[in-house]
Amino acid sequence: MAQVEIRPYEGLINRVYEIFSIVDKLPLNMSDEEVEGIMHVLPADLAKTMRAFTIPRIRNTSLKFLGLMKKWLDGAHEAKRVGKKVMLVPFNFPPEIVHSFEGAWPITSEVLSTLGVAALEGQGERYWDYAMGLGLPDFACSANMIEVGSALTESDFAPDAVISDCFASCDINSKTHEFLARYLGIPLLFLEKTVDNSERGIKQYYKYFFRLIEDMEEYLGEKLDEERMRAVVENANRASELFWELWDLHKFAPCPVPNVFSLMVYGVRYTMWGTEEAVQVIRDMVELSKERLARGAYPAEAEVARSLWTYTSYYFDMGGLFNWMEENGITHLGDGLDLIFPQPIDPTSRESMLTGMAEIARNMPMTRQMGASSMSVQWLDDITWASRELDANCCIYCGHHSCKQTWSGASVVRSELMKRAKIPTLILQGDSWIKRMTPISVLQETIEEFVNNVVKKREAPARATG
Template sequence: MSRTSSRKGRREQGGEDLPEISGIVRRGSQILRTIERIENFTKNELKGLVEFLGDVQGHTILSFLDERHYGAGLFFLQNVLSKHVNEAVKAKDEDKKVILIPFNFPPELIHAFENAVPLTTEMMSTIGALALQGEGEPYWDYAVSLGIPDYVCSANTTALSSMLMALKGLELAPDAMISACPGSCDANSKIHEFVAEYLSVPEFMVDKTGEGASDYQLYRRLFLKMVEELENFVGEKIDEDRLIKVVENGNKCTELFWELHELKKFSPCPVPNMFTLFSCGTRFTMWGRDEAVSMFEKLVEVAEKRRRRGEYPAEKEIARSIWVYTGYYVDLYDTWIWMEDNGITYLTDILNSGGFPQVYEVFDRKDALEAIVKTAWDYGMTRQMSADNMGLKWTEDFIYLAQDLKANCAIYCGHHACKQSQAVFRILRDGMTRKGIPVLKLDGDCWNRRITPVSVLQEMILNFVNDVVVKGRRKRRR
């Protein structure tokens, strides 16, 4: 179902109080085009670049270009993230539609169009938090100044507030938006709706009402209706060959995803912590494209090489952690890389593994669309939050993942905006504890460092690992 804003004059009336700053997409595009020119570099050159960039951007570039990744981080920036952002920027000149999508909508559907490109909200917020001077804070602060409550989610509000810069020509304006979160993330769905109205662009919505067979049939009808509406909006019927191609590429990525998952079962884990971020970042942006297949081939190749060589950065792996919700994206170097340096493996999280991707047989357009519908229905977080009992489904899925990956502890980020996960965390913690998996509850904002300093997160994680995970293991051995 689509909805078009009734605020027809908003573009002309608004914008007077907007901050004089370019949007995340515009600024991120410039940075990523520069990164595309990076080839081989020495340690001294990298050190000089980090000193020039400063602490925030310097830590980000260090985390992506860490030598343990054997070039996978640079490959992700150049062939996945840069293409995702800059194809959207170029789309305006090529008379293509830019469709803004949330994290839980399959980008492969939009990639199947010849005259439309996807742009993923949460990936733009993450660029803001990691790569820009001032991080995403100016955009968040502007959203709050409009009267948006400060307990909404920074994962989407940061980027969507940036989109309002389009009123002054300082940001790329989407041609349409898709909302796939009603029923699973109210904050996400409402902020998308607000910005769609503010910018007077159509919004296409699909709602998941439950997890039963009748719920699926309703969801399927709504999804296919949305596809028809998108085709009318873009002005083309999706070509059958292109549709089959994106699903087949998704199948290849899925097979490689599970190869990487199997490699994570080795201890010490040969898969670098950052590979979880590269994996879900690719899923949210370029899934269905040849670039996504190449990215996963690179991840598996590097992980297998590290396994053969027995490479692990710390003296030993002392904790195998599974993050039951999201990670923190305010300082990758002092969280993801820091954990690995201290013998703490980040196995996976809900964004990466929560959807349990599947391989689908496709022979025609109908098969391909059915595969995409099933994928969206079972997407990470949508699968758990739209279940008949969110707490039990979340617990069931993560007990399975923890046991399958041989995790000896779990960490909940405690993202303050997600009232739904906060409300049922006790169910998850009790369920995992009964299975012998201790759970640490952090508190903070995963895209805004002002809420909880990274140093506090480090202290809490280290205390938990040393006082609960390590001591608990020693007691069991006696």
């Protein structure tokens, strides 16, 4: 039925992989002239992304981050080559669980979509269009559907199985996972979030979690090896410590952490968490931020707004959002996807490690808020807490059109946030991964107006109230 022609080498993962192979070869400490030279040979959309990632203040750290993404994709290819199972997971599934298995490798659909949007000419639109051609609804989530659309072409690097832990926290993603697994004829392993924060609800969630581990063991034909798991857990614990260190650095004003790190830190979280390389990249982010703190470096004359994005950000123009904001004195303190609440896992035994991972999975973004007893209450609590912690003076809800659950609670969260913490929220509308819905310049203008007319006139910072 669908008519968009996609040649084999044009699948999202295959294409992104090829491009990252090039990016991976870029040396550290490049001069501006060298960067500029490279921009000339890159296609426009990729050049735009690379320009955003190679601005001098973050250049080396960005390249290391991009190198990590390349390693992650390498892992998938290597897995395929040696007969390991490549498992497609959503962002809210802790990838360290998959890394704990010898015979499996995680690929994360939202991250792949984002890489596609960042690296490919025409961004991710062709895959979205392919999915639409099959009849999938245009209110589906592009974060997932861009990668899924590519997988549906059946001409891309393909996953062997799908793990969905979106059950009860996101209908559209759960449904998309179910559809993809059936369409490709591959297994769907799943984990339901009990929408219940009581002790009973948590206990039941653990039960489901342990059942998923059994299902994975059965599917992979591999009993989780305690030693291997411990190594992963120890890396994850180190990454968690560094995450909180980076979190604390956000508390300084002006914020020494570059805006785009909000995205990079969860880029790491959703892919390579539990590996030594991930620890290294987060450490680099911490080091750079510390160094900037020591210098008092900030890209604008003054920090005029400290914004916390309440759910997702926009990813189709990194330079137009993250860098543009900080160059205009608007700090991006993080978004809902940074609310990952990593906690140390007790590495004593298989049981203790699995319980720790279950607790981590239970508190991943979206799972924690949208899979709570109340979608708005938990979300609001988290945003209120984070905005006080980080001394935010405004919130921005990006209004990604397909997040029906967050849209359901956005109005209540906005008014309660104002009541509780006196923090104003800007509600935008757009598609976070596809530029066709609302262009970045329109979003920039709205943010600018909000900052000038609302945030600047605000009387007291968050910390002084509540």
